[in-house]
Amino acid sequence: MAASLWLNAGVPPTEVARRLGHGVAVLLRNCIDGGNDTMNDKISDDVAAGLASVLRSAVVDEVR
Known part of the structure; x- marks a missing residue:
């Protein structure tokens, strides 16, 4: 443990x-x-953060 x-x-x-x-x-x-659950959560968080960043950039570019 x-x-x-x-x-x-x-x-x-x-x-x-x-x-x-x-x-x-x-x-x-x-x-x-519980390593798999922990790693899956970290991967999901990183993917979500990356997607949010890409979407923010796209919106900023669209506004310009």
Whole structure:
């Protein structure tokens, strides 16, 4: 559980693995809890932000 908390807090996987005495491959294979949901949320947020930026630019260009 500590590994998931640290990873979700942004600690690099190499540092988490080192502190727990694991290799990164073992860490990523066995210690991530809910990682897919977290990554899907981040991807969705980034896509939405990018789309909003493109739409704002298009509206500004249309107004000019």
